[in-house]
Amino acid sequence: MPEGHTLHRLALLHRERYAGAPVEVRSPQGRFADSASLLDGAVLRGAEAHGKHLFHVYGPDRIVHVHLGLYGTFAESPLPEETPRGQVRMRLVGATHFTDLRGPTRCELLTGPEAEAVHARLGPDPLRSDAEPERAWARIARSRTSIAALLMDQGVLAGVGNVYRAEVLFRQGIDPRTPGRALDRGTWEAIWADLAELMADGVRIGRIDTVRPEHLPEVTGRAPRQDRHGGEVYVYRRAGMPCLVCGAEVALEELVGRKLYWCPTCQP
Template sequence: MPEGHTLHRLAGLHDSRFGGHLVRVSSPQGRFAGGAARVDGARFERAEAHGKHLFHFYGPDVVHVHLGLYGGFTEFPLPPQEPRGQVRMRIIGPGCGTDLRGPTACELITLDEVAALRDRLGPDPLRADAEPERAWARISRSRSSIAALLLDQAVLAGAGNVYRAEVLFRHGIPPYTPGRELGERVWKSIWTDLVELMADGVRVGRIDTVRPEHEPAAMGREPRQDRHGGEVYVYRRAGAPCLVCGTPIATAGLSGRNLYWCPVCQSTPVESSR
């Protein structure tokens, strides 16, 4: 499932290509026909993302998209070709277009419904209006593991399995540490790191989490070969040697996702500083 940086990249792309313009909107597949007809020919005001949710604003009407596991946008130049595959939504602007396929959600909602949806989400490290204190208020009271809490979109919006595993490694935090044992100082360092890592993900379009001294050139190793791209410490590296200590990376299931961590680098209980 795409993580938050992907949705913010899409929001920026759609803003730059369609923002302020009258656009044509259709649903070749037919499953979004009513919503598409409502905004067809309207002015695309702006695009925003919050966590893993994308919003296209057309005055009082908003198209809400959640890509889920299989959704994705395909950009294309004009003139457009006939839609291929199951295109849920097609947008055509002044110089280009985009096709949306396979999303979990593509629906027309109101501004009030946008506000209600955002109220259910935790703070997004990529938004200027984020309030990390809201996430800390829930984490500091929770018996759940910090690894589970970081994936709970009601606690923290946008971070997924990759950022969860990597930020815990970067701070040496045992993944099963209960949230209420974390300590506010440690939480603030996690948040600051996520802000920087995810902003970098928006800029470059992939997730890179290793520090300069652990990059392939610095260590004399081959670059990571993985369809997800990016240089990481533990994500999808089960059984491979830790880049820092050489211990095989461990994995286990947690909250329906695979968790990855280093048993040595993340073995020391975190300092609880309240």
């Protein structure tokens, strides 16, 4: 599932290409056809992300909410249009480009209050200027749940997925099984600041890079990472391999149905 930086990149791209002008909205697949007919020819006023959710705003009560889930994708192409291939839930056509949405978990037209209800059930997003990290800390500070599970709970903190979760805990030297209430305020503030910086880098470069300059391949002489996810990381998908800092074997276990990676030496 795409992590939060991907949705913020999409929101930025869609604002740049489509906002402020009328757009054509269609549903070649048909499952979004009724809503598309209400939006076709309307001006897209803006696009924003909150965690792993994307919102196309056409008016106070005309907001398209998209959640990509595990299989959803946006495909961006320059005009002229091509015949839709595959199950295109929504096609957005502007002056220079068109965008196809396939396979999302959610693609729905919401009223303003309905969209606000989606925002309300999400935790603060480190990439949003209106984020309130205190809301997340209030829940973490009283929870017996592990910090690893809390960081993945979108109601606690929005936008963090398995990669950012594993990497920020490594960078801060925190055992992922530590209960939330065992953390001190300074540790939480360091986690939040690190996530905000790492995720902003993800928006800027389009991939997740978490390795500090002194541990990069060109400095240490190791081979660059070869992985379909791209980017240089410390522990994610590196189970059984040597830690880039201490050389210990990266550990792996399952936590709340997801794979958890960490270094037992660097994260005691």
